Amino acid sequence: MAGNLGRADAGQIQAWLEAINEFNSTPEFGTTRVLFTEPEVKAREYVKGEMRKLGLKIQEDAIGNIFGLYEGTEPNLAPVWTGSHIDTVLNAGMFDGMSGVVAGLEAVRLIKEAGLRPRRSLAVVVYTSEEPTRFRLGCLGSRALAGKLDAAAAYALHDAEGKSLYEVLADLGFPVGDFAQVAKKKDEVFAAVELHIDQTGVLEKAGQTVGIVKTICAPSVLEVTVEGRQSHAGGTSMSERRDAYMAACEMALAAEKLGRESTSEYTTVTVGKVQVIPNAVNVIPGKVLFSLDIRDADFAYKNKLAADFRQQAEAIATCRGVNVTIREVNNDHPMPCDAHIRQLIEENCRKLQVPYMQTISGAFHDSMLVGEFAPVAMIFVPSHGGISHSPQEWTDFAEIAAGTDVLTETLLALASA
Ligand code: HGY
Numbered sequence: 049m050a051g052n053l054g055r056a057d058a059g060q061i062q063a064w065l066e067a068i069n070e071f072n073s074t075p076e077f078g079t080t081r082v083l084f085t086e087p088e089v090k091a092r093e094y095v096k097g098e099m100r101k102l103g104l105k106i107q108e109d110a111i112g113n114i115f116g117l118y119e120g121t122e123p124n125l126a127p128v129w130t131g132s133h134i135d136t137v138l139n140a141g142m143f144d145g146m147s148g149v150v151a152g153l154e155a156v157r158l159i160k161e162a163g164l165r166p167r168r169s170l171a172v173v174v175y176t177s178e179e180p181t182r183f184r185l186g187c188l189g190s191r192a193l194a195g196k197l198d199a200a201a202a203y204a205l206h207d208a209e210g211k212s213l214y215e216v217l218a219d220l221g222f223p224v225g226d227f228a229q230v231a232k233k234k235d236e237v238f239a240a241v242e243l244h245i246d247q248t249g250v251l252e253k254a255g256q257t258v259g260i261v262k263t264i265c266a267p268s269v270l271e272v273t274v275e276g277r278q279s280h281a282g283g284t285s286m287s288e289r290r291d292a293y294m295a296a297c298e299m300a301l302a303a304e305k306l307g308r309e310s311t312s313e314y315t316t317v318t319v320g321k322v323q324v325i326p327n328a329v330n331v332i333p334g335k336v337l338f339s340l341d342i343r344d345a346d347f348a349y350k351n352k353l354a355a356d357f358r359q360q361a362e363a364i365a366t367c368r369g370v371n372v373t374i375r376e377v378n379n380d381h382p383m384p385c386d387a388h389i390r391q392l393i394e395e396n397c398r399k400l401q402v403p404y405m406q407t408i409s410g411a412f413h414d415s416m417l418v419g420e421f422a423p424v425a426m427i428f429v430p431s432h433g434g435i436s437h438s439p440q441e442w443t444d445f446a447e448i449a450a451g452t453d454v455l456t457e458t459l460l461a462l463a464s465a
């Protein structure tokens with residue numbers, strides 16, 4: 049007779065998170081675990097080791113997504129997934145992504161400890177490269193699962209050293225010949241629930257422990273290249289300059305204005321990466337490249353903002369006598385979360401007396417792509433001070449444990465359906 053579910057162990061969650069955090073290439077300043085660098089490969093091996101200790105069956109696909117499977121009594125039924133990512137941005141914290149992987153491990157541990165084996169199999173998933181850190185495109189593993197990144201696209205994606213994702217995967221021994229088998233068909237996965245930190249101050253300000261996500265905002269990422277005329281800082285009068293950097297600054301400020309004056313409360317506009325060439329004190333920059341990340345919960349409105357930006361950037365370029373080219377890196381679709389699973393999460397919050405609220409995600413997540421082939425939902429836990437993508441990122445282990453309790457009950461209900 050199966051026993052009752054225990055409660056998530058905050059100590060176990062802390063131990064797993066601290067262990068994963070050891071795999072870090074910038075211990076002097078936060079945590080950096082870039083896709084397929086040594087720390088990230090070691091972190092993958094560590095997580096697979098913990099999956100083995102839980103008796104999970106491990107599978108990896110051609111793009112390196114890891115699946116730790118707890119087989120159900122009817123293994124032919126479409127499984128239920130939970131999970132997130134373990135790669136990070138540069139100088140990050142220890143919770144973004146990792147909380148969802150660890151919560152998934154803990155949920156399966158609790159279900160097994162209670163002697164429960166639901167009809168549907170449960171998989172804890174580590175999605176490859178949710179962050180755009182190495183290949184400038186996010187959600188590579190979930191994008192491939194959604195059939196939006198094939199072998200050719202993997203070949204075309206290059207890192208700063210000119211290595212293609214495909215070559216990196218092949219060098220690491222992933223079955224790149226099976227790339228076509230990565231994509232999932234609709235209904236191949238029954239449901240997917242991801243626990244994640246909320247990366248805003250919304251939950252903390254509202255005094256809530258869990259956020260039930262309604263919609264996941266999506267990014268349009270543009271790569272803007274401004275080409276002017278490199279020349280002498282002292283010998284070139286102000287009127288004859290074709291200053292690529294000043295033109296880029298005016299374009300960035302125009303983009304910020306579009307964001308600030310947006311009619312949508314969910315619009316965000318960010319210039320995060322800037323390259324100035326030749327980047328010298330006494331030389332007027334001839335070329336500047338910058339990234340522009342425009343997000344919203346509404347796809348059409350996001351596209352309008354991007355179109356407005358293009359128009360304004362071209363006008364600024366003409367006025368300043370420089371040239372501007374704008375390349376779209378990705379234009380992702382916002383993902384609504386499944387109403388039935390959201391309802392289930394809410395019932396479980398009430399049952400477990402975990403304070404909760406409805407919320408939206410300004411950050412994108414793997415669930416944004418997984419939602420293309422399966423019903424998805426997200427359980428948020430609070431980021432203290434609203435800080436994330438920073439060494440100061442913090443969530444109490446007890447808060448992750450409370451979110452994990454809600455996740456465990458939800459997964460069990462879905463896997464028993
Ligand atoms: O950028 C994002 O929204 C995510 O944290 N990668």
Ligand code: MN
Pocket residue numbers: 137144179437
């Ligand atoms: Mn992130």
Ligand code: MN
Pocket residue numbers: 133144145178244412413
């Ligand atoms: Mn994340």
